[in-house]
Amino acid sequence: MQALARNTRVALLFAVALTVPAAPMIAQEAPRVRYQEIPEGAYSVVAQVRAKPGKEDALRTATLPLIELVRGDPKNLVYFLQEDRAKPGHFIFYEVFASQADFDAHNAMPYVKDWFAKLPDLADGGVEVMRMAILGKPKK
Secondary structure, three states, X not given: OHHHHHHHHHHHHHHHHHHOOOHHHHHOOOOOOOHHHOOOOOEEEEEEEEEOOOOHHHHHHHHOHHHHHXXXXXXEEEXXXXXXXXXXXXXXXXXXXXXXXXXXXXXXXXXXXXXXXXXXXXEOOOOEEEEEEOOOOXXX
């Protein structure tokens, strides 16, 4: 009898799940990178920061909010935050902006300044930055 009741509940939950519209899940997806909109010579930054020993979780916690904030910046074209699987607390940033002026404006944002202000306590050294140029003409 308990098995029948459990199976009935499972079937009911499954039926309800099928009737819930899928649109909200689709609406939450991040916009796709549109490579054709990234101009040749766009300003790209590859940066890394390493946590002080024992500060890995604290640096991760301080850094994770940047994903939503930077991707929400209309001048940001691409942003990825990555963490080394073999060395937790070693983070790599990949960012693309149309110009250096757009990147400089990004670095002047209060949330970026706040993040940099936390680094002396959390990071082993500063942020190492490589400033790059995107190669290849966008296809229209």
